[in-house]
Amino acid sequence: MSAVDDLLQAFQRYVASRSDPILRRFIAGFDWRMGGRLLAARSLPVVSYLNDLHRPADVAESELFSSLVGAADALHWAQTYNIADFGADFLQRYGWVELFGTRGHFVSDEMAGGFLLLGPDVHYPDHHHLAEEIYIPLTDGSLWSKDSQVFLPRWTGEIIHHPSDIRHAMRTERTPLAALYLWRGGPLAQKSTIAGRVE
Secondary structure (H helix, E strand, C coil): CCHHHHHHHHHHHHHHHCCCHHHHHHHCCCCCCCCECCCCCECCHHHHHHHHCCCCCCHHHHHHHHHHHHHHHHCECECCCCHHHHCHHHHHCEEEEEEEECCCCEECCCEEEEEEEECCCCEEEEEECCCEEEEEECCCCEEEEECCCCCEEECCCCCEEECCCCCEEEECCCCCEEEEEEEECCCCCCCCEECCCCC
């Protein structure tokens, strides 16, 4: 079994182990028997921050985080934005990998899931998208804002739910962010709309 296969199994085990009703509804009925897609490994500068992070203390998050680190070099890391969106410095400390979905290592037209990485001292401005979304941080202390509310610290294992088209933003301070994400109920490859910007 490859490291990417192992990561998919760890991802499935982790979300299945959680009892949160929003997450349970989100993944209800999803068929985890997905075909593979051949994607070349592709790294980004932000991936190096994985080596600076401590494994989560909780056993479930620790197992998932270890699988992510073990597969990191084999994954196809990507970016949605470009220099014109948020600048070159942002791109050095931002990236994601779609483990499964319409572009991921495993094929699904129903739901996308993967991981977001943000380096230290990053502000990911207000943005929104049609798909409903769940994030689960695997690191402590990142700051999250929803519907233009104040930024609040969120912790490892918290369920962060963004309904369709609601504005949300994230900030990191000294500690980078690694977070699991799930998208469902909208275009799975849609580029987020940046709040206040006419596309």
